[in-house]
Amino acid sequence: MANTRSSTPAPAMVNIAAPSHNNNDNNNDNGNGNDNTTTSTANTLANDTIMEEDTDILEPAEVTSPKTTNVSPATSPNSEGVKRIASTARNEIAKAKTPDELKEKQKKRKDSKSELPHSLPDTFKSGHATSVTPTLHTSKSLSTSFLLSEKELQSCEVLRNLSTPALYEHALKFEEKQGTHLTSTGALATLSGKKTGRSPKDKRVVSDTPMESAVWRGLGSPNIPLNKTSFLCNRETALDYLGSLERLYVFDGYANWDEKHRVKVRVVCARPYHALFINNLLIRPSSEDELAAFGVPDFTIYNAGSFPANRFNDGVTSSASVSLNLESRELVILGTNYAGEMKKGVFTYMHYLMPTRGVLTLHSGCNVGKDGDTTLFFGLSGTGKTTLSTDRDRPLVGDDEHCWSDDGVSNIEGGCYAKCIDLSAEHEPEIFQAIRYGTVVENVVFSDRSRVIDYHDCQITENTRAAYPIDFIANAKLPCLAHHPKNIIMLCCDAYGVLPPVSKLTIGQAMFMFVSGYTAKVAGTEDGVLEPEATFSACFGGAFLVWHPFKYASMLAERMVKHGSTAWLVNTGWTGGKYGVGSRMQLKYTRAIVDAIHDGSLSEDLVTYHTTGVFNLQVPRACPGVPDNILDPSLCWTDLENFQATLRMLACLYQQNFAKYETAMNSPSFDANLVKAIRDAAPDVVLTR
Structure with a gap:
């Protein structure tokens, strides 16, 4: 395989002067209720x-x-x-x-x-x-x-x-x-x-x-x-x-x-x-x-x-x-x-x-069922958002960026920008088949002779990408519009192994988890560190937010109440211990959980729930296709005391991350009831300094 990278010639010298610039903005709605604290340089x-x-x-x-x-x-x-x-x-x-x-x-x-x-x-x-x-x-x-x-x-x-x-x-x-x-x-x-x-x-x-x-x-x-x-x-x-x-x-x-x-x-x-x-x-x-x-x-x-x-x-x-x-x-x-x-x-x-305009923007995937039921998937890299939102039985509305208006959910984009590192026809056939005439692939390595791409070669970067129109996905829903979501699934990959594989969230918990945008990743092995590392990204897309995260969270809560949407936290990470001790949640169990959410098998009329400690999450005692003991992470640990200590440690990380949003939430422009609901949903743990 050959690396086809070549150097780019330096551009010619150009003028850097700026003439007067006419601004013709027609929208001067500044909004309100935002963090106006003094900024750093x-x-x-x-x-x-x-x-x-x-x-x-x-x-x-x-x-x-x-x-x-x-x-x-x-x-x-x-x-x-x-x-x-x-x-x-x-x-x-x-x-x-x-x-x-x-x-x-x-x-x-x-x-x-x-x-x-x-x-x-x-x-x-x-x-x-x-x-x-x-x-x-x-x-x-x-x-x-x-x-x-x-x-x-x-x-x-x-x-x-x-x-x-x-x-x-x-x-x-x-x-x-x-x-x-x-x-x-x-x-x-x-x-x-x-x-x-x-x-x-x-x-x-x-x-x-x-x-x-x-x-x-x-x-x-x-x-x-x-x-x-x-x-x-x-x-x-x-x-x-x-x-x-x-x-x-x-x-x-x-x-x-x-x-x-x-x-x-x-x-x-x-x-x-x-x-x-x-x-x-x-x-x-x-x-x-x-x-x-x-x-x-x-x-x-x-x-x-x-x-x-x-x-x-x-x-x-x-x-x-x-x-x-x-x-x-x-x-x-x-x-x-x-x-x-x-x-x-x-x-x-x-x-x-x-x-x-009263429209909520979301960094999420979206698909629809045969009866028109819509599901939104939130999740950072490595949580399974693309894998779980791409379902041959549920047409894809979009894989990354959406709006939720009074009329329903709409895709912002006309295409997809998919990672293709380690891509294979066996594991991600839809994306593999989309890489054809019309698609742009970035920073991949391929054979000089055959021009066949080696998706496993990351000598240029691990961030190899493919950009293609959404109609290259055979199961795409066109136009990319859907009804108001029935279910909202927030994915995390908890490498500490203490969060349950599925839990039902209250409105306050949904806002808290949305603002937190949590997942965990394993540090690189170059320095020998193998401990999990918590990652928080507000609204599961903090790099792209303009308004304060609570504005988006309050808009999410208002829509959930108005349209009867149910929020779920699904952990695709570790069970039976943290990374290095336990094991990764099997994909078949996660798929079974998502299927159960879609077909109503986790309805409170069919299963009973219990409340966990610290995070106060509502966890079903049974789920079709998932062993009962898997549903309660504490039952999978051999050292219960260590489990409780790790659980409290993760709760502290959540609290420390959330603290940076507290001051702005005191703004009178935010609904006081929603502010109370999100604060009440925080984990029961006292931070020590």
């Missing part, structure tokens, strides 16, 4: 540990030289020095072309501009020149080109919503040096470069905007502040880099299958790999007319990941920067080509916007 927060869900490999922030606190005059947005640098850069780019090439390109630009009507909107003009095909992989021809309103991008050839075949052609023609190749299944394999996972410590949310009162800041928050001037510098760096290129790729599509709350998303990027990725992950316009009528986007991503950020820009701590401006509704990506940053950037924006 960006530098301090960037060096703190940020607990979050572990859906992919997280890249550490780079160690940098001492930072300036203000923008240097030499790099300020409108300095004469920067303008001279920009002019020099553009001259150098022009010199790199032959006279004939330059002459021909200038002629094409002139002809294109002269033919454009002046009555169309500034954001884009359609109906000319570039021929593309509709985004649902049909053969119907669609002639559409347009001009981006940003002046820095006017000189580029802009390719909008290219078809999958066209993007394949561009990727194979222009990205060979970036490691892009065709594999034996027809999937397009590529490399994301130095960054093979998200960079949470490089993520910033602009602070000096009217939306600041909505943003969760402070202890535990992923939202590191960035001032608006620094954001504009990042934005202009990205635009000038993109504007220096021969061609740009633009995708216009949607987030959310619920048309009432659909968000129009535009992605401007340099790599056809990124264009194909986002074409697969978002919802594609279904016709020429729909694309032509797309209009002004609600959210725009400028992906200039091949060009580094200026680490001396105030608030930027490395060459990678992912900065979100809620006021201008823009995301700027610099210094990382990891495509997942675009997916999670959209998700983060949805986490801000949807609650202002």
Whole structure:
């Protein structure tokens, strides 16, 4: 097997000046009831540990030289020095072309501009020149080109919503040096470069905007502040880099299958790999007319990941920067080509916007039964969320991101972004079969000769990924809409072996477990440490939250009460002792539990429940297909005293994690009854200092 990674050539010098930027936000609902405590500086927060869900490999922030606190005059947005640098850069780019090439390109630009009507909107003009095909992989021809309103991008050839075949052609023609190749299944394999996972410590949310009162800041928050001037510098760096290129790729599509709350998303990027990725992950316009009528986007991503950020820009701590401006509704990506940053950037924006409309955003899987009963699955990496939500007897609504509105549950995405490390046809046939023509696979290793992927080879990264449209899953439910959930399953992999395999939760316990977002993992063996490590990620997706976690938890509780949803805690981790002593819960038992939840076998009319100590969980005394003694974890331990000590230790970890949310929950905007319910649901243990 051969590693096809190759180095990416350094991009040309570009202008980093930022012109004045018009903000046209139409939604000034700041919300209320959020943590407005004083925040730390960006530098301090960037060096703190940020607990979050572990859906992919997280890249550490780079160690940098001492930072300036203000923008240097030499790099300020409108300095004469920067303008001279920009002019020099553009001259150098022009010199790199032959006279004939330059002459021909200038002629094409002139002809294109002269033919454009002046009555169309500034954001884009359609109906000319570039021929593309509709985004649902049909053969119907669609002639559409347009001009981006940003002046820095006017000189580029802009390719909008290219078809999958066209993007394949561009990727194979222009990205060979970036490691892009065709594999034996027809999937397009590529490399994301130095960054093979998200960079949470490089993520910033602009602070000096009217939306600041909505943003969760402070202890535990992923939202590191960035001032608006620094954001504009990042934005202009990205635009000038993109504007220096021969061609740009633009995708216009949607987030959310619920048309009432659909968000129009535009992605401007340099790599056809990124264009194909986002074409697969978002919802594609279904016709020429729909694309032509797309209009002004609600959210725009400028992906200039091949060009580094200026680490001396105030608030930027490395060459990678992912900065979100809620006021201008823009995301700027610099210094990382990891495509997942675009997916999670959209998700983060949805986490801000949807609650202002009374819609709850959820990091969850979702499937439906033959009678239309809906189940949501929450869980961090390694808990079995994908395995358990992918059920051949229950159509898949979505595997990762959902909204819960007054009309039911809707998938935010039009595709899936699945891990493929150790993937096999035997254990995950649906994902294995989805890796075919049209799919993008990232950072995999394959044979130079046969082009067969080795899913077990992790020499590039363990975070190998496949991005494909959801209709590549044979059992997908289209459109991706479902009724209000009947059951909500919160998964954890308890490596301490003290939580029961299944328990029914009260409303207060559901909020507490949701805000906690607990699982446990085993530390790496390089240093010889084999003790379990607790991981908490608020709302099972703390890295993407914008509002305070209790806002999402209270919305969850309100919907559960209104629609009669039942919440369950399902432990897929250890039994009979902690990791290294006990054994992993057998998958057949967990599947039997989930089946029993779905078919009503765990109804209180059919089985009796007992209450555990410390966590006060309601545990059934019987479950079809599961030995009775397995249901009570204390019966599986040989040392009951050790069991009780471990149980209390885990409860203390829960309490310590929950303590960082306490202050904000005193806000008068939060329902006092819900606040009391979640506090009463905390484990019965006294923290000692």
